Amino acid sequence: MKRSNSEKLYEKALNYFPGGVNSPVRAFKAVEGAPLFIKKGKGPYIWDEDENQFIDFCCSFGPHILGHNYPDVHQNIVDNLANGTSFGAPTRLENDLAEIIISRNPYIDKIRFVSSGTEAVMSGIRLARGYTGRNKILKFEGCYHGHVDSLLVNAGSGLVTTGLSSSAGVPENVVADTIVIPLNDVEALETAFATYAHELACVIIEPIPANNGLLLQERSFLLKLREICTAHNVLLFFDEVISGFRVAFSGAAEYYDIAPDIVSYGKIIGGGLPVGAYGAKNHIMKSVSPDGPVYQAGTLSGNPVAMSAGIAQLTVCSRPGFYEDQEQRTQTMVNSINSHAKEKGYNFALVTIGSIFWIAFSDKTTIRSASQIDTDMTPFKKLHKALLERNVYVGPSGYEVGFISYVHTKEILENAAQQFKNALDEVFG
Numbered sequence: 096m097k098r099s100n101s102e103k104l105y106e107k108a109l110n111y112f113p114g115g116v117n118s119p120v121r122a123f124k125a126v127e128g129a130p131l132f133i134k135k136g137k138g139p140y141i142w143d144e145d146e147n148q149f150i151d152f153c154c155s156f157g158p159h160i161l162g163h164n165y166p167d168v169h170q171n172i173v174d175n176l177a178n179g180t181s182f183g184a185p186t187r188l189e190n191d192l193a194e195i196i197i198s199r200n201p202y203i204d205k206i207r208f209v210s211s212g213t214e215a216v217m218s219g220i221r222l223a224r225g226y227t228g229r230n231k232i233l234k235f236e237g238c239y240h241g242h243v244d245s246l247l248v249n250a251g252s253g254l255v256t257t258g259l260s261s262s263a264g265v266p267e268n269v270v271a272d273t274i275v276i277p278l279n280d281v282e283a284l285e286t287a288f289a290t291y292a293h294e295l296a297c298v299i300i301e302p303i304p305a306n307n308g309l310l311l312q313e314r315s316f317l318l319k320l321r322e323i324c325t326a327h328n329v330l331l332f333f334d335e336v337i338s339g340f341r342v343a344f345s346g347a348a349e350y351y352d353i354a355p356d357i358v359s360y361g362k363i364i365g366g367g368l369p370v371g372a373y374g375a376k377n378h379i380m381k382s383v384s385p386d387g388p389v390y391q392a393g394t395l396s397g398n399p400v401a402m403s404a405g406i407a408q409l410t411v412c413s414r415p416g417f418y419e420d421q422e423q424r425t426q427t428m429v430n431s432i433n434s435h436a437k438e439k440g441y442n443f444a445l446v447t448i449g450s451i452f453w454i455a456f457s458d459k460t461t462i463r464s465a466s467q468i469d470t471d472m473t474p475f476k477k478l479h480k481a482l483l484e485r486n487v488y489v490g491p492s493g494y495e496v497g498f499i500s501y502v503h504t505k506e507i508l509e510n511a512a513q514q515f516k517n518a519l520d521e522v523f524g
């Protein structure tokens with residue numbers, strides 16, 4: 096496969112950006128070669144600067160649930176672009192996107208649009224602290240919540256620990272109020288609450304942890320979380336930046352039928368443009384400025400071009416049967432690949448929920464916590480290369496999940512499954 100144009104662009108980018116990229120996972124550090132520079136996307140396909148065409152399962156790490164350049168999204172952006180891009184004043188489009196969301200979402204009365212998932216989580220944490228008057232927050236090892244200072248933590252050694260900063264530049268005192276426990280562990284949860292309940296503002300979780308593999312939680316664990324939070328007046332914060340509008344319109348909360356107190360959204364909500372959001376019931380949201388004392392603002396928040404992309408995308412997502420159809424097509428592909436791996440006795444399985452899949456080099460069928468992940472990523476590296484050579488693009492890290500869009504048709508997914516099988520035969524052969 097010709098990669099020389101991407102290689103040249105990467106050489107140049109190294110002069111401009113740390114590691115040649117504007118977000119670290121794009122750098123291909125965990126796989127072979129220079130990152131592919133992408134020239135365009137249409138439907139389920141992307142093309143790189145060397146004119147190679149790929150079936151895209153990265154989908155910009157989640158936002159493109161309708162594939163690239165979906166006609167309605169494209170058209171709504173273009174139509175609204177003609178009126179200007181930002182005014183620092185409210186627009187009708189903010190109302191329209193909020194109505195599409197809130198009218199179908201029983202968990203939130205009000206929403207605030209921001210410009211990224213990180214910003215949504217950061218603001219939601221501030222709201223939880225401002226509303227409860229408490230400072231501590233509890234998070235789970237293996238959940239990612241954007242590059243929010245207080246959430247860039249690793250667990251220490253022990254079942255329940257205060258976090259250790261996982262990034263240079265995040266002082267220990269900034270994470271001193273962050274408690275970290277393992278996922279899907281009732282004992283650790285109860286221990287943490289026994290010690291810290293009266294100081295906790297919120298428990299934050301990705302209800303479908305999908306940024307460090309796909310660590311599916313038992314519903315009973317999420318229910319336990321809901322109960323223990325309610326019992327101690329601690330807010331339950333679902334970070335649905337990746338699961339929102341992905342597994343169901345109202346995200347994992349709807350999928351599992353468990354109501355959070357605060358929710359953050361991102362990725363799909365902006366139709367491929369930078370939008371994040373956080374929401375809650377009225378009694379909580381009335382703490383947000385200008386109604387209340389929790390300050391939060393944004394020059395480009397709710398900007399009309401991004402709103403128009405979100406409106407068009409979520410309108411399609413809200414059609415009856417949309418998510419059932421997504422899940423069914425995904426299941427068919429995953430089952431086909433997994434049967435092949437099983438028949439051949441490969442130490443491999445795709446883990447899946449909704450239209451998300453994760454490439455796990457493991458014979459365990461369920462992996463529920465970070466410590467259960469096999470950290471040897473050599474087989475992933477080989478598979479990534481074998482897939483690229485077969486014109487299938489997945490994110491360049493074994494900890495990232497893949498996404499299937501509305502325009503990844505049955506036929507395209509059958510082809511992709513065949514390529515996966517051939518790639519696996521090469522890796523394990």
Ligand SMILES: *Cc1c(COP(=O)(O)O)cnc(C)c1O
Nearest residue numbers: 211212213239240241334336337
């Ligand atoms: C992607 C993601 C974020 C961060 O969103 P950005 O838009 O990249 O800032 C936060 N939380 C979760 C669960 C995510 O998947």
